[in-house]
Amino acid sequence: MFLTNEHPDYRKPLDPVDAETLGTKAAEEVERYLTYRDNHAPTPLHTLPALASELGVGTIHIKDEGFRLGLGSFKALSGSYAVIRLVLEEAGRRLGRPVDLVELHAPEVRSIASGMTVACATDGNHGRSVAQGARLVGARAAIFVHSGVSRERVAAIARFGAQMIRVEGTYDDSVAEAARASAEMGWTVVSDTSWPGYERIPGLVMQGYTAIVREALRQLPGPPTHVFVQAGVGGVAAAIAGHLAILLGDRRPTFIVVDPARAACLFETARAGHPVRIDHGEPTVMAMLECYEPSLVAWRVLSRVADAFMTVDEEDAVAAMNRLARPVGDDPAIVAGESGGAGLAGLMRAAADPAMRARLAVDAKSHVFIVNTEGATDPSRYAALVGMAPADVVAPLAAE
Structure with missing residues (x-):
């Protein structure tokens, strides 16, 4: 499914709050925070000339977030950043003065x-x-965590000492239960989705993703003409689209939001013209994108700066994973998790559809930017879908 943005707010300036959240000053602060993180380094930007030729586009560049801060996912930029910001703000309130990042490990801050x-x-x-x-x-x-989260992913979280709480149902059910229990216990909810009255913290989460754009623009030979980014609740898509719009203005690329067909909450929201909650159906292989209601903040941004919305099927996502794992020509091998390659799946589907190509002006002069949002965060699932262990995919590169 495919549609262009027909919302009344399309191409209007961002809401002032969102412009501040995703603006240059905030993004610079995100990068300053990253300099204090162990294992921080810009993630790789891969060029895929053989695939670009195959799809009939000028260039394809993929930002590989599988290497982000040792967590294997773009999410490493967001949750941790928001937690640090919130702790410093609480310390400032308690101590009655501004508390900067350099004081993060001071005894009085640690005590708070x-x-x-x-x-x-x-x-x-x-x-x-x-x-x-x-x-x-x-x-x-x-x-x-909801009932669909694998044991491997639960174990990967628990190793950081977190209390793990299982919730029956979907991701949206777990969001509701986290909000309910946190209100009862006095905990601070650090959610990547927003709802009425709860926007600032999801805004901080989105703010963290601006680092992807800033790194990519320094790594790319020039600004892209097209960007395909996958969406769950929409946070990363909105952050990338919003920051690109602020930085590039009228020169910003055509931005396409890619949803799983089985969990297309942003596609259906764009079709309705307002946020909608969709029914839960058969689970999607793109587990990290299996969300049934969009973030209100993300939609407010995307309604203005996204140019088109589309869906990809299960086989599209698996085909993208396998294409990245088994490159041809001089293309590098890339480990993309089930959700990580969904943006590429969107490009591959669009490139194969003459009507979609024409609507998006995808041609031999197009310079496409894509984000591999995760590596093999569930190695067993990855091996089952690709037929190779993640280490076997990247082994030839290591040998070079």
Whole structure:
């Protein structure tokens, strides 16, 4: 399914709050925070000339977030960042003065953090980032996971010392339970989705993703003409689209939001013209994108700066994973998890459809930017879908 943005707010300026959240000054602060993180380095940007030729586009560049801060996912930029910001703000309130990042490990700040509990619902990656952030600052973490989250992903979160709480139902059910229990226990919810009256913290989460754009624009030979980014609740898509719009203005690329067909909450929201909750059906293989209601903040941004919305099927996502794992020509091998390659799946589907190509002006002069949002965060699932272990995919590169 495919549609262009027909919302009345399309191409209007961002809401002032969102422009501040995703603006240059905020993004610079995110990068300053990253300099204090162990294992911080810009993630690789891969060029895929053979695939570009195959799809009839000029260039394809993929930003590989599988290498982000040792967590294997773009989410490493967001949950931990928001937790650190919240701890410093609470310390400032308690101490009666501004508290900067350089004081994060000061005894008085650690003492305040130790009395805080941060909580969130997760499909896997966001919870791992929040739990890591809590460990970094000395706070406690309570992570709510729905019944579809694999044991491997739960174990990856628990290793940071988080309290794991299982919730029957979907991701959206776990979001509701995290909010309910946190209100009862006095915990701070660090969610990557927003709802009426709860927007600032999801805004901080989105703010963390601006680092992807800033790194990519320094790595790319020039601005892209097209960007395909996958969406769950819409946070990363909105952050990338919003920051690109602020930086590039009228020169910004055509931005396409890619949803799983089985969990297309943003596609259906765009079709309706307002946020909608869709029915839960058969689970999607794109587990990190299996969300049935969009973030209100993300939709407010995307309604203005996204140019088109589309869906990809299960086989599209698996085909993208396998194409990246088994490259041709001089293309590098890339480990993309089930959700990580969904943006590429969107490009591959669009390139094969003459009508879609024409609507998006995808041609031999197009320079396409895509984000591989995760590596093999569930190695067993990855091996089952690709037929190779993640280590076997990247082994030839290591040998070089």
